[in-house]
Amino acid sequence: MRRREFLTLSAASIGGVLICSLDREVFRLSAQANQSIRIPLRFFSQAEALIIAAASSRIFPSDETGPGAREAGVAVYIDRQLAGPWGRDRYRYTRVPFEENAPAEFGYQGKATPQQIYRQGLKDLKGFDRLGPREQDQKLKQIETTLFFSLLRQNTIEGMFCDPMHGGNIDMVGWQLIGFPGPRMSNYDDVDKHFGQAFRPKPTSLRDVTGHKVRPSEELE
Amino acid sequence: MKTLPSTDAVIVGGGWTGLLMAKELGSRTALSVVVLERGGPRKTDDYGEDMDELDYAIRLRMMQDASRETVTLRHTPSQHALPLRQHGAFLPGSGIGGAGEHWNGEFPRMLPDCFELLSRSIERYGSKRLPEDHAIQDWGITYDELEPHYTRTDLLLGISGKAGNIRGKQIEGGNVFEGWRSAEYPTPPTKIPYFSALFRDAAKALGYHPYPIPAATTSQAYTNPDGVVRAACMYCGFCERFGCMIGAKAQPTNTLLPVIQKRKNVSIRTGAWVRRIVHDTSQSGGRARGVSYVDASGEEVFQPAELVFLASWTLNNTRLLLLSQVGEPYNPASGKGTLGRNLTHQVHFPAATAFFDEPLNRFMGSGASGVCIGDLDGDLFDHRRIPFLRGGILLALSLGFRPIGNFGVVPQAVKAKWGSEWKKAALHYYDRTGSIVFHGEHLAYRGNYMDLDPVYKDHFGDPLLRFTLDWRENELRMAEFATAKAVEIAREMGANEVTPFPGLRGYDATRSQSTHIQGGTIMGSSLDCSVVNPYLQHWQISNLFVLGGSAFPQNSSANPTPTILALTYRTADAIVNRYLKSPAALA
Secondary structure, X not given: OOHHHHHHHHHHHOOOEEEEEEOOEEEEEEOOOOOOOOOOOOOOOHHHHHHHHHHXXXXXXXXXXXXXXXXXXXXXXXXXXXXXXXXXXXXXXXXXXXXXXXXXXXXXXOOOOHHHHHHHHHHOOOOHHHOOHHHHHHHHHHOOOXXXXXXXXXXXXXXXXXXXXXXXXXXXXXXXXXXXXXXXXXXXXXXXXXXXXXXXXXXXXXXXXXXXXXXXXXXXX | OEEOOOEEEEEEOXXXXXXXXXXXXXXXXXXXXXXXXXXXXXXXXXOOXXXXXXXXXXXXXXXXXXXXXOEEEEOOOOOOOEEOOOOOOOOOEOOOOOHHHHOOOEOOOOOHHHHHHHHHHHHHHOHHHOOOOEOOOOOOOOHHHHHHHHHHXXXXXXXXXXXOEEOOEEOOOOOOOOOOEOOOOOEOOOOOOHHHHHHHHHHHXXXXXXXXXXXXXXXXXXXXXXXXEEOOOOOEOOOOOOOOOOOOEOXXXXXXXXXXXXXXXXXXXXXXXXXEEEEEEEOXXXXXXXXXXXXXXXXXXXXXXXXXXXXXXXXXXXXXXXHOOOOOEOOOOOOOOOEOEOOEEOEXXXXXXXXXXXXXXXXXEOOOOEEEEOOOOOOOOOOOOOOOOOXXXXXXXXXXXXXXXXXXXXXXXXXXXXXXXXXXXXXXXXXXXXXXXXXXXXXXXOOOEEEEEEEEEOOOOOEEEEEEOOOOHXXXXXXXXXXXXXXXXXXXXXXOEEEEOOOOOOOOOOOOOOOXXXXXXXXXXXXXXXXXXXXXXXXXXXXEEEOOHHHOOXXXXXXXXXXXXXXXXXXXXXXXHHHOOOOOOOO
């Protein structure tokens, strides 16, 4: 999918386009949000994926300022992260005793893994994807202070701006929004120029730069 | 336990200090040297694929595996400590090169009076002015003694910068407040990106003395005295938490490893997790016999050695001595014991976050490209009428903005944290935001120290290291002072909105600060108040040396690596020139 087509699509697509990724090859399916779509999910059930797609789209909406979580494939990104080592707490210290109510400055001290936090959080969002935007926002406001919501918000930002190899930021839509060029081997000639003027080289992905596929961490172990 | 053939020297840890010692001993002597690194192997050209913010800067692929070992934290001795279950405030490295692979490469020297902090402070302000529970000390060496070794480290790494004081002669454009240098920097300063240039001009207009940050991200191709060639920095902006894909940022793997690999008398074993220093102790002192470790296959191994070096960073240096029962653990109630005392963490925060009308193109830069001011550092201003001692530097770094870590910073007037209103503001300000950062001195206090945790264990069942650590009045007041100054500069830079730092509260293990944790095995001029002598040699065990920031009696505003490397050079000289001829106490 080329950039021009993408922009046309996104303008017409608010609330309607789901982006999927099969076997690491990115492509698009256009559909109504409430239709069932065959997505190769690694962690979420179909119903859960639709809820996460809807919720991340309220956090980072597709609106007059440009595309959002829906076009970037944030739900697919989160699905992969949860299925990978991060979702299983592979690198977190998980020895007992846990102290669930520790002060914030000690960091998250609970027992639940990201997978468990999402599963639990999703229970409170049953039917979320079928609500209207206003009701959706109200629902999210009710859970705004939960750990689940803070993870979802952080993961949404990650899915907007990660390298496309992780399943989000499809077509580098997130990077185009903010003018980030991705990995760029040399800024030597530009770093002390363009003062006060936006300098926006065309984004490239890690795969573009290296010339081959790089294995992302969610596919390790 | 399997016992290996004895080696002349065993070095625990394959980061900056361990590999520098290995290079020096390997090149200047015929000693057989074994480096034991518990992380994985790395090569000079390992970083071709690492420009991925998510895996490296967010998921922290290069750091220690916290699931196996972390530290615990409490603020006061009356609390029970909790483990830092994931990295936050600081980022311990792992694998060959250690934290020296993922660093930013800022390379400042300490001010001369830092090494005599106690005596100079008393001299100027009297002992009553020092905080009641302070534990600050002199280092047992002076800046003048260390200067030649600082210069060697500049040459080793090809540091880029502009001298402000060559043999006492002040030079405009450099840091006119710095200690004397015997020579200009080996390479010229890095390029100065827009945000840093705005800071430079504003600081100058306000009467400060801005200068380019000394950088290990070298400004031009450089060949060091060992014949190691490194490329010039391309300002890609992937330094901190990454290895440099072109080798322009000096790292142990591109600066030391190429020399070590040519030495047949040095061998490196990775996946070697040292658990104990094996030693004989008696009334009159003691002797290290070697170290025991678990190798990559899980087998327990004893490596006998004539000389033992701990070079495993502040935390593990301290922990290995505690676990091995070498020396007397510090007791804050009685003040007895020295091992674990003087835990400090450089005072580090974004003093002023500035929002501009114009785009800044902040994706371009390097870990150390930027401008700073030293006018508010150390004792360079009169502290008689202000409520704290010492100070720090304000920096405008252009280290390469990446989106996951930086998206979403908006002016205080925007209350939303998600949704359309937030998105609109966050998109607008994404490339119009910059922070003036403060690096300040952290004094040592009797109540800030390390010992072994009674509850939490590592994956082998050994106790974790425990921090008892909190900020004191001196840091809180210093932070307020620095914040006010930074806000003034931000406004002068033309910022339309400025968010001041809200102030230090309890030590926050989740706020990313710096990996500049020091103390635990501090150096000093007498065994009553320190763990190692000024040659980093253990007071009780003369064939045991403890290298690294664990030797710092207190923390400076200057980032630690230059001082750590200079001290390592000085120790290597003392070993080669004196100890090997007559193995005994060097001080």
